[in-house]
Amino acid sequence: MSNTYTDYHNKIAITVPERYIDVKTGESYAVSPKIIEQIEYHADNSTLNHLIMSALHHYLSPKPILNGGSAEILQQLADIRAILENGVYQIQPAAKPKFRKDQTDAAKLLDMKDIEDILDAFGG
Numbered sequence: 001m002s003n004t005y006t007d008y009h010n011k012i013a014i015t016v017p018e019r020y021i022d023v024k025t026g027e028s029y030a031v032s033p034k035i036i037e038q039i040e041y042h043a044d045n046s047t048l049n050h051l052i053m054s055a056l057h058h059y060l061s062p063k064p065i066l067n068g069g070s071a072e073i074l075q076q077l078a079d080i081r082a083i084l085e086n087g088v089y090q091i092q093p094a095a096k097p098k099f100r101k102d103q104t105d106a107a108k109l110l111d112m113k114d115i116e117d118i119l120d121a122f123g124g
Helices: 033-044 048-060 070-086 101-107 112-121
Strands: 003-007 012-016 019-021 028-030
Touching: 003 033, 003 048, 012 033, 012 048, 033 048, 070 112
Parallel strands: none
Antiparallel strands: 003 012, 019 028
């Protein structure tokens, strides 16, 4: 049974089925209670369009390639975030990276935009 959620202020409605198909992989997934909770919240607060656009942005954005340095820090922060959001999460031990000298110099620079996004996610 599907439910329809409406953001009347922005004239947006979304019908949420019990299952959906991931358009990238073709796999079918059940809609989680957390997804429904977020849709209800944003429909009630007239921000449903922002939720949908944010989800599409994250869905379509390529994942960063991890090669140590700032990427390793960002991965650890993402792991901490997953623990906080989901409760239980298994962290895989980091593999020892193999670097060339020119790669290590570039990896030491932190991408401030990524750090700001993660800090925003933690409310800071």
